[in-house]
Amino acid sequence: MKPISEAHVAQPGLAVVDVAACDDQTALAVQELLAGQWATAPADSTTRVPGEPGVRLRCYLDVRQELRS
Numbered sequence: 001m002k003p004i005s006e007a008h009v010a011q012p013g014l015a016v017v018d019v020a021a022c023d024d025q026t027a028l029a030v031q032e033l034l035a036g037q038w039a040t041a042p043a044d045s046t047t048r049v050p051g052e053p054g055v056r057l058r059c060y061l062d063v064r065q066e067l068r069s
Contacts, residue, residue, distance in 0.1 A: 004016050013064030014060070014061070014062055014063075015060070015062075016059075016060055016061075017034060017061060019031065019058070020055070021057070022053070023055060024046045024055055027057040028046070035059075038061045038062060039061070039062040040059055040061055041059060043057045043058055043059050045057075
């Protein structure tokens with residue numbers, strides 16, 4: 001994965017979340033749960049790192065908003 005950009009964490013309430021999971025469905029389900037609560041810039045797909053188990057996914061959150069009910 002690319003390094004985290006300073007712009008993605010420039011203000012309180014902005015976060016970068018890296019997800020590691022055994023498969024695409026699990027990683028995307030975690031992202032969907034996060035997106036159900038906060039403004040999210042979602043990843044379109046997961047990545048695999050040769051020699052490492054599972055898949056990786058990175059999404060960007062803005063937790064400054066109130067939680068949705």
